[in-house]
Amino acid sequence: MKVYIYKVGLLLAGIGFSVAGLHAGGHIAPLRQVLDSTLSRPVSDKSVVDEVVCVVGDEPILKSDIEVMKLQAQAEGVKWKNGNGDGEIMEQIAVQKLFLHQAALDSIDVPESEIAQGIDQQIDYWISMPQIGSKEKLEEFQRKSLAQIRQDLHDDYKNRQLMQKMQEKLVSDIKVSPSEVREYFKNMPSDSLPVIPTMVEVQILTQTPRIEQEEINRIKNELRSYTERVTKGETSFQTLASLYSQDPGSARRGGELGYMGRGMLDPAFAAAAFNLTDPQKLSKVVESEFGYHIIQFVDRRGDKVNCRHILLKPRVSEASIEAAKLRLDSIGSDIRAGKFTFDGATAFVSDDKDTKNNHGLMVNSSENSRTSRFKMKDLPTEVAQVVETMEVGDISAPFQMVNEKGKTVCAIVKLKSRIPEHRATITEDFQAMKDVVVAKRRQEVLHDWIVRKIKDTYVSMNPRYKNSKFEYEGWVR
Structure with missing residues (x-):
């Protein structure tokens, strides 16, 4: 049946x-x-x-x-x-x-x-x-x-x-x-x-908490140990990816990503993946915007490559998060005091590559349009919770969030505009x-x-x- x-x-x-x-x-x-x-x-x-x-x-x-x-x-x-x-x-x-x-x-x-x-x-x-x-x-x-x-x-x-x-x-x-x-x-x-x-326009300024070198070394050594175990034949790459990779989607498939073009991958990851030709030889440790990887070649079809990877993300310490929040708190105070504008600050101190050259203005992209206006439900959850109680022109206190790449960042936001619910004109x-x-x-x-x-x-x-x-x-x- x-x-x-x-x-x-x-x-x-x-x-x-x-x-x-x-x-x-x-x-x-x-x-x-x-x-x-x-x-x-x-x-x-x-x-x-x-x-x-x-x-x-x-x-x-x-x-x-x-x-x-x-x-x-x-x-x-x-x-x-x-x-x-x-x-x-x-x-x-x-x-x-x-x-x-x-x-x-x-x-x-x-x-x-x-x-x-x-x-x-x-x-x-x-x-x-x-x-x-x-x-x-x-x-x-x-x-x-x-x-x-x-x-x-x-x-x-x-x-x-x-x-x-x-x-x-x-x-x-x-x-x-x-x-x-x-x-x-x-x-x-x-x-x-x-x-x-109700629609809002929001500007954002982010700071990425510093990762201690000891933590980076720990992650790299862990990935190198995986490479050594696979090379010695002690276990398979798929098994290690299923057990340890912090990319949940691909981990369920033994780390396999499927056929991807260069434009679909992080540039550093793509450079390493497209240089591989032998499934028996794993990549060196690769740093991307998502964390640290080792990569195994599977197959290539035309301009697309299929590979497996294991992703590990360094842990961010509470001390680093607090330090990033203190920097943002100071920046917010200076903006409120008129020493410089939010627009200007984003260009010089924001870590958000997608918004720093646009005065920090967040962009709501879809298949049909790009706009700076967001429904509250379409904002990242952490941003929406902060913006909900703000007045137009307010600058928030620093807060912690996870960005679209899965990384922990700290941010302050400015509510640029709020357009109340209304009949369309x-x-x-x-x-x-x-x-x-x-x-x-x-x-x-x-x-x-x-x-x-x-x-x-x-x-x-x-x-x-x-x-x-x-x-x-x-x-x-």
């Missing part, structure tokens, strides 16, 4: 399928209870485990597929729009098959390295849940080994990515002009305009209003594509489902 437990994922257009899903960062229903409940049901006329209830193209949809997804959704509190939800779930599965079929026709593929990374993120999320907390607990909970869990997730994750890539291709050419945005909102009542949440919130129009157009394009695809695809449905209320026309022939 094939079990489908994943979201349809029509996220680009906002098509609101609500099937409960297994996705990194999402809510996880109690899978064991779901599957136990399904598998312990007696086979009867009302519950046929492997009955084919619909065929889309040459792909069957089983009654068991619907029941498992229904139990999963019910565990998450999903409410059905129509009846008992069977028709909705069947339609969602059928739409998935339409996208997957088209992805196959268009030769869309998902690299295995991308699949492995996504599965690792999912597993990491599960392990981080309070009721699980460890790899061993996850294996106990799922009643299978970690390798089996990965294998079971593989096809479902790949299918979700294929559907997303297919949708992206279908809507990739959609663009809207400023005049189209103005026209869309021209006659819209003010209480129907999008609500723009074309002059102040054009990008947000444009995003609404683009999403609407994408939704329309995908909806129309699904309707056309249904008409061109063979569909055979069990008669008892034909009275269901479907979102899309054409399922019933």
